[in-house]
Amino acid sequence: MGKRIVYVEDDRQIGGWVKEHLTGRGYEVDWLTDGGKLSVRPEEYLAAEAGRAACDLVLLDVMLPGLDGFTLGKRIKEARPxxxxxxxxxxxxxxDKLAGLEFADDYLTKPFHPDELSARIEVLLRRFGRLEEEALSLGHLLVYGEAERIVDARTGEEIRLTGKQHQIFQYFLRHRGRILTKEQLYEAVWQEPFLDGDKTLMVHIRYLREKLEQDPGQPEIIETIRGIGYRVRA
Known part of the structure; x- marks a missing residue:
């Protein structure tokens, strides 16, 4: 069973796609449209019960019917610091951000990209010791938390990526084993249409390979699929 997230959001459209995204990432999402169940005895609802895991993280909207998110969040933190x-x-x-951060551990403004939400959740779970550090082995690389940390297993040294390199490698990891076209990669990372002949992605992948591959001239981590695109093997 994945980590349990209690998510309080009254907007059904936003709540629906956030729950779908997080469920797709392996989380168990308990979505509430108001804070009623949490407001009186939050420690009971957040605890484990028969058929339900204990809560690992609370995702809380500010604007809620009845009790607002700030008040509800303070009650939760008092009960479960x-x-x-x-x-x-x-x-x-x-x-508003400062008011939220008086008790909350992070504050994310809408609209937000689902990948940023996932990244912030993983950081908090790791900070609070709720995310096991299981490494994915890719050749000579040990990858932790979907490229939050990459270690060269031969030397024990951490490999640091730039922002775009990190985003590209994250996308590869989320689609491990699949052949990805240049168009897919570019549009997912840059969030704009790919223009035929643009070499931007190729340049970034070249620099990424220089950091990740044992021999960048003969890449084994990020494979080139001639005439189609790239792949990181599962």
Missing amino acids: DLPVLMLSARTAIE
């Missing part, structure tokens, strides 16, 4: 709380809000004012 060991539990990470991530606030979600369309409010971008610094005053």
Whole structure:
């Protein structure tokens, strides 16, 4: 069973796609449209029961019917200070962020990319000791937490990537074993249409291979599939 996230969001459209995304990433998502079940005795709802795992993280919208997210979040933290709380809000004012961060462990403003949400959740789970550090072995590489940390198993040294290199490699890992076209990769990472003949992606992959491959001239991690694109083997 995956990590259990209690998610409080009254907007059904947003709640639906967030739950679908997180479920697809292996989380067990307990979605509530208001804070009623959490407001009186939060420690009971967040604890394990028959057929239900204990909560590992609370994902909490600010604007809720009845009790607002700030008040609910404070009650949760008072009852379970060991539990990470991530606030979600369309409010971008610094005053609102500071108010949220008085008790919450992170604050993410809407709209947000689902991959950023997943990354922040993983960081909090790791910080609170709720995410086991299981390494994915790729040749001579040990990859932790979907490329949050990459270690060369031969030397024990950590390999550091730039922002775009990190995003490209993350996308490869999420689609391990699949052949990805240049168009797919570019549009997923840059969030804009791919223009035929653009060499930007190829340049970034060349630099990425220089960091990851034992022999960049004969890559074994990021394979070139001639005439189609690239693949990282499962």
